[in-house]
Amino acid sequence: MQWRRRHCCAHTAKFLYLLSLLGLLVFLVHQVWLPKLTGKPWGGGHPLVSFGGDELRATRPEWNLSAPQSAWRFVRVPRQVLTSDANVSSPEKEGVRSPQGDAGLQNTSTGVEGELGGGVTHGPFPYVINEPDKCAGGRAAPFLVLLIATEARQVEARNAIRQTWGNESGAPAQGLVRLFLLGTNEGELGLLQQRMLEAESRRYRDIIQQDFVDSYKNLTMKTLMGMNWVAVHCPQAGYVMKTDSDVFVNTEYLVHKLLGPDQQLRKNYFTGNNMRGYAPNRNKNSKWYMSPELYPSDKYPTFCSGTGYVFSGDLARKIYRVSLRVRRLHLEDVYVGICLAELRIELTPPPNEFLFNHWRVSYSSCKYSHLITSHGFHPNELLKYWHHLQSNKRNACINTARGGRATLMQ
Ligand SMILES: *[C@@H]1O[C@H](CO)[C@@H](O)[C@H](O)[C@H]1NC(C)=O
Ligand SMILES: *[C@@H]1O[C@H](CO)[C@@H](O)[C@H](O)[C@H]1NC(C)=O
Ligand SMILES: *[C@@H]1O[C@H](CO)[C@@H](O)[C@H](O)[C@H]1NC(C)=O
Numbered sequence: 001m002q003w004r005r006r007h008c009c010a011h012t013a014k015f016l017y018l019l020s021l022l023g024l025l026v027f028l029v030h031q032v033w034l035p036k037l038t039g040k041p042w043g044g045g046h047p048l049v050s051f052g053g054d055e056l057r058a059t060r061p062e063w064n065l066s067a068p069q070s071a072w073r074f075v076r077v078p079r080q081v082l083t084s085d086a087n088v089s090s091p092e093k094e095g096v097r098s099p100q101g102d103a104g105l106q107n108t109s110t111g112v113e114g115e116l117g118g119g120v121t122h123g124p125f126p127y128v129i130n131e132p133d134k135c136a137g138g139r140a141a142p143f144l145v146l147l148i149a150t151e152a153r154q155v156e157a158r159n160a161i162r163q164t165w166g167n168e169s170g171a172p173a174q175g176l177v178r179l180f181l182l183g184t185n186e187g188e189l190g191l192l193q194q195r196m197l198e199a200e201s202r203r204y205r206d207i208i209q210q211d212f213v214d215s216y217k218n219l220t221m222k223t224l225m226g227m228n229w230v231a232v233h234c235p236q237a238g239y240v241m242k243t244d245s246d247v248f249v250n251t252e253y254l255v256h257k258l259l260g261p262d263q264q265l266r267k268n269y270f271t272g273n274n275m276r277g278y279a280p281n282r283n284k285n286s287k288w289y290m291s292p293e294l295y296p297s298d299k300y301p302t303f304c305s306g307t308g309y310v311f312s313g314d315l316a317r318k319i320y321r322v323s324l325r326v327r328r329l330h331l332e333d334v335y336v337g338i339c340l341a342e343l344r345i346e347l348t349p350p351p352n353e354f355l356f357n358h359w360r361v362s363y364s365s366c367k368y369s370h371l372i373t374s375h376g377f378h379p380n381e382l383l384k385y386w387h388h389l390q391s392n393k394r395n396a397c398i399n400t401a402r403g404g405r406a407t408l409m410q
């Protein structure tokens with residue numbers, strides 16, 4: 001809102017704003033209403049995901065957070081839902097199995113070992129957009145996979161990340177893989193967003209999407225999709241970072257200072273902003289409300305804030321597999337913490353408590369050259385601060401020399 005107030009007052013800006021509204025209208029008419037009226041897909045037979053609301057709903061498994069695990073259903077998705085050139089995976093290719101085959105999801109001794117990454121399939125939701133070959137690609141295994149939770153409408157944020165901390169050329173010697181994680185949206189707007197997303201995916205090849213409703217309460221599905229992707233399509237990845245699209249990440253510091261490309265790859269390693277001794281929020285009006293029915297205990301295990309955590313590649317598969325028998329909770333970071341506790345894996349505290357910040361650290365090149373995450377940025381700010389840091393990182397702390405270390409610690 002502030003952004004609008006500041007920038008939309010000039011006449012030119014107003015004019016451009018109106019022009020873009022007009023553009024959107026033309027786009028809508030062309031791509032959503034016209035095809036509906038004529039019954040023809042837009043673009044003269046351009047193959048598209050058939051994304052009609054009803055069809056989609058029919059293919060969705062029932063989802064009920066309070067239902068016991070045994071009640072989960074793995075449905076076969078009709079082929080026609082998945083026909084597109086946007087590298088949509090066919091159910092056969094991805095290994096959707098009939099309900100009888102579901103036992104395989106929780107049992108490695110069913111003959112699918114190897115073929116599907118050791119009994120890991122894509123889980124209850126099929127991929128709508130996937131990048132199965134992004135990791136292999138003939139190169140060495142990537143050192144770091146960035147999994148970034150985002151929503152369809154956050155195009156600007158994705159573009160800012162592509163140009164800044166998520167640039168895959170950012171650690172050329174080590175190999176960086178960037179993936180945005182998305183669910184699906186319903187309705188007319190959802191359809192429009194889907195088409196734009198598919199165009200974006202064709203251009204950048206950095207989007208994966210599964211067929212679950214994209215909502216805050218489904219964030220856990222999103223994260224598990226990312227873990228699933230690493231487990232199935234990139235099991236040899238050195239490290240994985242899960243973060244959000246409004247986070248500033250100092251990728252260089254993460255790679256070179258925390259992980260150390262020359263060091264032996266760690267196993268069972270999980271670090272971030274350790275949240276220790278937190279109790280479930282029982283206030284129904286809170287965003288973080290957790291009902292006693294879903295989580296009866298009065299303490300969470302230690303977990304890492306979902307704004308940014310880093311783990312060794314081997315854990316993706318372990319966490320995904322254990323999640324198949326841990327009841328889903330909507331708070332994704334808490335949920336991953338519970339999975340780790342179930343695996344009896346202890347979180348590694350970061351070398352200092354200023355690295356992973358789940359709040360916004362006021363910008364200074366000195367502070368930002370020594371941290372890994374800072375949270376709560378508009379895409380324009382990401383661009384601005386990132387570029388500033390790049391051109392000042394050599395002497396990042398010179399101007400704040402008076403405080404030096406002290407400034408860093410604020
Ligand atoms: C969800 O599952 C629980 C437990 O099986 C059941 O009591 C509840 O009615 C279900 N809710 C819906 C909306 O199906
Ligand atoms: C789908 O992805 C593969 C590699 O992952 C690529 O070779 C192919 O051209 C893509 N298909 C389309 C239609 O973009
Ligand atoms: C997997 O299934 C086989 C045969 O159905 C069974 O003998 C074995 O105990 C199962 N393993 C696990 C880990 O559940």
Ligand SMILES: *[C@@H]1O[C@H](CO)[C@@H](O)[C@H](O)[C@H]1NC(C)=O
Pocket residue numbers: 162163164167168169170
């Ligand atoms: C990523 O970084 C490389 C090398 O610094 C640069 O050439 C390229 O333009 C960057 N990509 C984007 C999308 O900004």
Ligand SMILES: *[C@@H]1O[C@H](CO)[C@@H](O)[C@H](O)[C@H]1NC(C)=O
Pocket residue numbers: 060061062063211212213214215217218
């Ligand atoms: C989560 O996704 C499932 C599957 O699409 C959907 O049925 C459910 O309503 C979603 N839950 C929320 C809270 O959005």
